[in-house]
Amino acid sequence: MLAMVETKQLSKNYKNNRGVHGMNMAIQQGEVVGIVGKNGAGKTTTMRMLMGFIHPSAGSAAIRGMDAWTKAAKTKPLIGYVPGEIAFPDTKSGATFLQNELALLRANKDEYVNELIQRFKIDLTADLRRMSKGMKQKTALVCAFMTKPPLLLLDEPTTGLDPVMRDAFIDLILQVKAQGTTVFLSSHMFNELERTCDRIMFLKDGQVIDVLDESKFAEIHAAQRVTIVAATNDGFERLLTSDFEPVRQDPLHNTVVLLVPNDDEARLLQLLGEVKLTDVSFDTQTLDNYFEKELEL
Ligand SMILES: Nc1ncnc2c1ncn2[C@@H]1O[C@H](COP(=O)(O)OP(=O)(O)OP(=O)(O)O)[C@@H](O)[C@H]1O
Numbered sequence: 001m002l003a004m005v006e007t008k009q010l011s012k013n014y015k016n017n018r019g020v021h022g023m024n025m026a027i028q029q030g031e032v033v034g035i036v037g038k039n040g041a042g043k044t045t046t047m048r049m050l051m052g053f054i055h056p057s058a059g060s061a062a063i064r065g066m067d068a069w070t071k072a073a074k075t076k077p078l079i080g081y082v083p084g085e086i087a088f089p090d091t092k093s094g095a096t097f098l099q100n101e102l103a104l105l106r107a108n109k110d111e112y113v114n115e116l117i118q119r120f121k122i123d124l125t126a127d128l129r130r131m132s133k134g135m136k137q138k139t140a141l142v143c144a145f146m147t148k149p150p151l152l153l154l155d156e157p158t159t160g161l162d163p164v165m166r167d168a169f170i171d172l173i174l175q176v177k178a179q180g181t182t183v184f185l186s187s188h189m190f191n192e193l194e195r196t197c198d199r200i201m202f203l204k205d206g207q208v209i210d211v212l213d214e215s216k217f218a219e220i221h222a223a224q225r226v227t228i229v230a231a232t233n234d235g236f237e238r239l240l241t242s243d244f245e246p247v248r249q250d251p252l253h254n255t256v257v258l259l260v261p262n263d264d265e266a267r268l269l270q271l272l273g274e275v276k277l278t279d280v281s282f283d284t285q286t287l288d289n290y291f292e293k294e295l296e297l
Helices: 043-050 074-078 094-104 110-119 132-145 163-178 190-196 212-222 233-240 262-274 287-295
Strands: 005-013 019-027 031-034 056-062 079-082 151-155 182-186 199-205 207-213 222-230 245-250 256-261 277-284
Touching: 005 043, 005 132, 005 233, 005 287, 019 043, 019 207, 031 043, 031 190, 043 056, 043 074, 043 151, 043 182, 079 132, 110 132, 110 163, 132 151, 163 182, 163 262, 163 277, 182 277, 190 199, 190 287, 207 212, 212 287, 222 233, 222 262, 233 245, 233 256, 233 262, 256 262
Parallel strands: 031 182, 031 199, 079 151, 151 182
Antiparallel strands: 005 019, 005 056, 199 207, 222 256, 222 277, 245 256
16 A cells, blocks of 8 residues: 655755755554654754655655655645744634635535634634734644645644643544544654654654654653662762663762663662662653653753
8 A cells, every 4th residue: 555655765955964864754544653853853854845845855755656746736735734834824814814725725614624623722813913823823733634634744733832732732633543644743742742643753963863663652651760869979880880771870969860660679679778878769761851862852
């Protein structure tokens, strides 16, 4: 079966080695795939190549087997897109904007559009130009979802949303996923990616450096980060030679953070018994801290 999204050695080379370099990925219909990376990693450039807005320097991007650049007229109607930076046309109200977009897309304002408007608590009478960032973001989300496109490309879709609206967004992604929609979304929020994605790609300097699938999420949570402050330098040294992986250390304050599997507490207690301690604290490992080193977050 044709992948919904496929890139082969996809590259966009900007000056100073910036851009995207040799990206290979395939997203099947119904999959939700996330992409993370620090500012400038290449997420938006990737999205824009998939949208057919940017011509790749090398390699290719295809939507349902059609080249995203040369067949853009055929691929774009399949995609609901939320850009990283939203710039609305000079339309007075949200209602007029959505009406105009529906007319452009030759679609009607049906029950689903109303449901989306209610879900995101959008005031359609509000002046589009005076909307807050969050209100603009929600309007853009309704616009991307309202025709039920088979593919959603969402570039940092929850920027500016409050926690309640973030949850509404997550529920919506899970709903469209259950209906077979394919979603590719970028985000800096591991939590929302983890709740929605089948896998997460990690982008650094334009290259995919890691891909985590759902099964690995649970594995990551099955460990604790134990912050231990030793009373003496000898104690600190002993902690560093333990069997547990030191994920961070601060010799100045005799502090080390050890990664301890949840089922390994007996060995941890034994270690703690050997060292004079000033303080110990426990945190469940999250995707954020798992990748903070790799992504330099
Ligand atoms: N039109 C352009 N001309 C030159 N360089 C560009 C252009 N567009 C993007 N870049 C560079 O390419 C790199 C990737 O940018 P991109 O916007 O894709 O990153 P990003 O991962 O989306 O970042 P952010 O998280 O800040 O949105 C950056 O170093 C950026 O400066």
